[in-house]
Amino acid sequence: MTTTLTTTPMSEAGHRLPTPADVPGRAGELLASLGERAVLCDLYDAVGASVYHDLAGTGTHEVRELLALVRRIPGPVLDLAAGSGRLTLPLLALGREVTALELSPYMLELLDRRLADAPPALRGRCLPVRADMSDFALGRRFGAIVLGTTTISLLDAEGRQGLYRAVREHLEPGGRFLLSTVDMTATASGPAEVDMEIVTDSGRAYRLFEHWTPDAGSRTVTLFPAVTAATGPVQVCTTTIGVLPAELLEAELAAAGFSVRSRHPLPAVGERHHDVLLETEVTP
Numbered sequence: 001m002t003t004t005l006t007t008t009p010m011s012e013a014g015h016r017l018p019t020p021a022d023v024p025g026r027a028g029e030l031l032a033s034l035g036e037r038a039v040l041c042d043l044y045d046a047v048g049a050s051v052y053h054d055l056a057g058t059g060t061h062e063v064r065e066l067l068a069l070v071r072r073i074p075g076p077v078l079d080l081a082a083g084s085g086r087l088t089l090p091l092l093a094l095g096r097e098v099t100a101l102e103l104s105p106y107m108l109e110l111l112d113r114r115l116a117d118a119p120p121a122l123r124g125r126c127l128p129v130r131a132d133m134s135d136f137a138l139g140r141r142f143g144a145i146v147l148g149t150t151t152i153s154l155l156d157a158e159g160r161q162g163l164y165r166a167v168r169e170h171l172e173p174g175g176r177f178l179l180s181t182v183d184m185t186a187t188a189s190g191p192a193e194v195d196m197e198i199v200t201d202s203g204r205a206y207r208l209f210e211h212w213t214p215d216a217g218s219r220t221v222t223l224f225p226a227v228t229a230a231t232g233p234v235q236v237c238t239t240t241i242g243v244l245p246a247e248l249l250e251a252e253l254a255a256a257g258f259s260v261r262s263r264h265p266l267p268a269v270g271e272r273h274h275d276v277l278l279e280t281e282v283t284p
């Protein structure tokens with residue numbers, strides 16, 4: 001992993017530590033009302049990682065579409081920003097060698113635990129690596145490089161340039177870079193803030209706020225426990241994600257030397273989100 005000199009407080013997961021100013025709207029008001037009881041954390045940090053995993057870690061969004069593409073591409077797979085392995089495990093189940101690259105040590109710990117429970121034949125084909133997807137050098141090439149869950153939106157413009165450079169250096173000739181982003185043409189407009197209660201398979205209940213004014217170019221997801229005790233600390237997890245429309249992403253990819261071979265609309269997430277999975281290759 002590349003160490004960056006910065007004056008911004010960073011978490012061990014490599015993300016800037018969130019502050020109350022990062023939480024807009026009603027979520028921000030609820031946070032303020034908790035006063036000193038609120039313990040604000042990043043969604044991929046020590047506490048946040050287990051919340052993310054509880055909410056999404058075993059979900060199936062975009063898995064079917066991604067596997068259908070990877071099946072047609074021979075060779076080892078690189079799963080970028082692998083998290084706790086939501087896509088890594090199904091990719092391994094295809095019988096491929098999978099390198100799972102992830103920045104957050106907490107996410108990698110969750111992935112290690114899932115691999116420990118997996119059959120040895122599957123576990124033996126997975127190499128988890130802690131690295132930054134915007135600047136990595138693994139010394140090998142892959143048939144397919146995957147970046148799912150619209151995670152490219154977590155990188156700023158400079159980070160994305162680093163990502164495109166690193167992906168080009170790690171793709172086999174004829175290899176494919178598969179990545180998803182938000183499809184603004186299919187995404188419905190709605191209120192600036194959505195407030196919903198979610199009960200996960202594990203039985204934990206959360207109050208999730210998503211604040212998104214597309215003009216602002218980013219959305220903020222904040223999670224509170226659905227029920228808070230009258231006293232004691234309250235963990236609040238938040239993440240701010242850039243909104244990178246497919247059109248803009250495709251223009252960036254073209255400038256970085258990638259051609260889009262196919263576009264696959266993904267099932268809607270909640271009321272508003274429509275994502276698209278892009279199959280790209282290095283332009284010959």
Ligand SMILES: C[S@@+](CC[C@H](N)C(=O)[O-])C[C@H]1O[C@@H](n2cnc3c(N)ncnc32)[C@H](O)[C@@H]1O
Nearest residue numbers: 044081082083086102103104107132133149151
């Ligand atoms: C939305 S989650 C996706 C995780 C997994 N791919 C999935 O589908 O559930 C985004 C992941 O990106 C990781 N991440 C954020 N910035 C990163 C970076 N610069 N390099 C590598 N991983 C990063 C986070 O720690 C988190 O695990």
